[in-house]
Amino acid sequence: MRKEALSKSTIYILLSFGAILMLLPFIWMISTSLKAPNEVMALPPVWIPSELHWENYTEATEIAPFGRYFVNSVIITILSTLGELITTILAAYAFSRINFYGRDVVFAILLGTMMVPSEVLMIPNFVTLSDLGWIDTYKALIIPWTASIFAIFLLRQFFLGIPKELSYAAKVDGCSEFKFLWYVMVPLAKPALITIALLKIIGSWNSFLWPLIMTNSTEMRTLPVGLTAFTTEAGIQYGLLMAASAMVILPMVIIFFLMQKYIVAGVTRAGLKG
Structure with missing residues (x-):
């Protein structure tokens, strides 16, 4: 003892x-x-x-248009999260429940792409979006991030843990694949979906490098990029920078503490171990 x-x-x-x-x-x-x-x-x-x-907080909001930055961050975070949830649900269901030729090979290749550093893809992605004329637009900040291999893997693992008998019973009752996915699989996978959504929200809200590269105008910048306004030729205004940083991360801290139990439940029930 x-x-x-x-x-x-x-x-x-x-x-x-x-x-x-x-x-x-x-x-x-x-x-x-x-x-x-x-x-x-x-x-x-x-x-x-x-x-x-306390006036540091007031002064920090006056140096840059943080109201506009906040709106941009909210729009990008919400739309990219919704897009990722849609693509993740459809892809995870296909890789876990639908038998098609080369399914496991395709999934293995997708998992392999997770080992490629994101920095390596920055230049090719920038050139591609530049050719499409998407630079300094919401499309460049949202569409490339509406799919995640890790999210697909996480939800696929969760779907594999759901008994196949439910699928058989639903097909006997005349339920289509889409109805079974929407009315059975999605409700059962709520913990995993909440986990994916929270991780996406936090990642999108805190994203710095991609918005910095893809935006040219003040009107399209996000909150993390807006923090560069406190870096001038005369030096860095650390007091104001820390005040602005505290305001930027506060929403994510609140969301994390309120929803952290869903992250733990989603990861553990998906069969992932640290």
Whole structure:
């Protein structure tokens, strides 16, 4: 019993230490966002500001049109998430329930593409979208991200865990493939779909490199790209940058804490283990 208690205590201590390390950057961000300029770069570092400068948040919103950036981020996040859910549901059902020639080979090739770094595809994708005339448009920011191999893999694993007897019974009752997918498979896969949607929302909201490359005008930029407004030739306004960063990540933090149980349930029930 003592060994077991000691083992659990050690695990809790290590987990607590890891959690503190993960939280330190966020604590520093909030602390810096409330500091006066002379305290931002002070040595030794000042963790607790001598005076809270809440006006940093107000000033940060006035430097760039964050209202427009917010609207763009919301539009891109919602539409790309809906698009990914549609393509993921259809593809995962095809790879898990429909027998067609070369199904496993095609799926293996798709999984293989996950090993290709996304940076390698930046130039070919940019050239392709430039030829289509999509640069600095919503189409360039949304359509390329309406499909995800990882999401298809995750949902396929979930679909494979659903008994085939349900499909047989539905076909006996005259149910079509699409009706079976929509009225049986999709409701049963709700935890996995919520997980996919949440991961997509967080990833799309925080996306920086792709919107930076594909947008030229202020009207099309997103919130992460808008943070570059605090970097000037005179230097970086760290206090204002941290204030704006805190406002940008706040919606995702709230969504994650409210929905984290669905992420855990979706991953575990899909048969994935860390």
